[in-house]
Amino acid sequence: MFIHRCERVGESLSIQFSNNNEANFSLFWLRDHSTDPSSLNPSTLQRDVETFSLPAVPGLKQFQVINNGAQLQIQWLDGDRVSEFDAHFLFNMACTPVDEPPYQLWASELQEQVPDFDFEQVTANDAAFLPVLESMEQYGLVTFSGMPSNMEATKKLLNQVGYIRDTVFGSLWDFSNNGAHSDSAYTSVGIGLHTDSTYTIDPPGLQLLHCLAFDGEGAFNQFADGFKVAQTIKSEDPAAYETLKRIKVPAHYIEPGIQLRGQHEVVREDINGLFEQICFNNFDRSPFMLSTSEQKAFYHAYGLFQRLINDPKFQVSFQLQPGRAVWFDNWRVLHARSAFSGFRHLAGGYTNREDYISKKLTLRGKTPWQE
Ligand SMILES: [Fe+2]
Structure with missing residues (x-):
């Protein structure tokens, strides 16, 4: 991406990119994002500029497109400060507000294709672990084979992330x-589909389950892609989807000496409108009241979500045997x-979740806004 043309328009610079996209950048925004070392720490990329001490329209000495359009250089009036902006940075900021989703929605067709990794191979070093994180980003579900049946192996796998x-x-x-x-995980009864820790303020990102021993019948693990179910509801019943996005559902966990409380929407989107988090656990839902019409809308939408996740066509299922582990995205x-x-x-x-994202970005060698 290159800058084809740049001109001042009032309090902004108007840029035309090499693909003919155009965007306006206010002088205030450009000064706030200045790349000079006294405005932006070069190693941590933390902002050092005193944003709210800046004039509403920062003084501009001159600007020019340099390096054959690869960069915009601005000289400011305050202290001979010089900012240089890469063309692709400006383009990404202004012209790509909606990214392609990094995830791939799935239903029961994933049954024979759940990514499986050899434990010894992927824990050999940091770089060998990147394919696991890539698959986690794509499907939110991976399995491991060849694991020693001890908790050292469990720990080693978890520590690959943080x-x-x-x-x-x-x-x-x-x-x-x-x-x-008290939790039903510590029994042998069946447990219906849910995400964990809806009763916490910040439900954990990834969950690992490693089978150390199993001598019995049953204990099949089922998984459903919450993003796929959310997308299905969004397409087929938009009003129900809006209800799932709007209403925060309270939840609790109680045992002697402990009372955890949280409240979350069933579906949360990120700033680009992509799916970010699913929180659903009807077992841990707390009593709460809504207006008559909201209550009806809630039960309809929540019930629809419950029905779809329990439809086998949205599920994969397998039985964990000793030496195997499953790792899944508890936000999805x-x-x-x-x-x-x-x-x-x-x-x-x-x-x-932030540690998983951090590890992924670090191994890819990217800063967050290059994602
Ligand atoms: Fe659980």
Whole structure:
């Protein structure tokens, strides 16, 4: 991308890019985003400029397109300051507000294609782990094979992303059907599709489940792509979709000495209108009242979401055996487990979403606004 032409229009610079896209950049915005070392820390990219001490229309000495259109150079009146902006940066800021989604929606057709990785291979070094993160971004669901049946392996996998998130269940946890906590995970009953920790203010990003032992029948894990279900509702019942985006649903977790409370919309979009987060757990939903019409709309929309995630055509399902693990995006993929008999011992943990994103960007060598 190159700058074809740049001219001053009132309090802005108007730029025409090499693909004929045009955009206006106010002088205030340009000065606020100045790239000179006293305005922008060159290593951390933190803003050092005192934005709200700037004049409403910063004084401009001159501007020119340099390096054959690759950059715009601006000389300001204050202190002979010089800013240089890359053409692609300006283009990305002004002309690409809606990115292509990085995720690929899926339904039951993923059953035979869930990305599976060899544990030893992908944990050999940082770079070897990038394909796992790429698949996580695309599908929100990956599995691992060849894992030693011990918690050192669980920890090693979680630490590939960052530190393990501490919760009321511990940080690196293991559970069997021994009833150690109030949560139904610590039993052998079936658990319907849900996302975890809707009762927290910031539900964890990724969840790992690693099978250490299983001697019994049942315990199939089901997964559904919440983004796919959200997209289906958006297409087929836009009013229900708006309700899922609008109404915050309260949730709770109670055990002696602990009362966790959170509230979230079922579907949240990012600033570009892409799906960002699904929060759905009918089991942990708290009592709450709405107006009569809102209540009707809520039960309809929430019930529709519940029906679709429980439709087998939106699900994949498999049984974890010792040596295998499944890792999923708790902001996207709903999970469930069928009832089982016998003994089952799992280990796992959560990692924060920002740590997963950080690792992905670091391994790709990109800054966030290049994503
Ligand atoms: Fe869960």
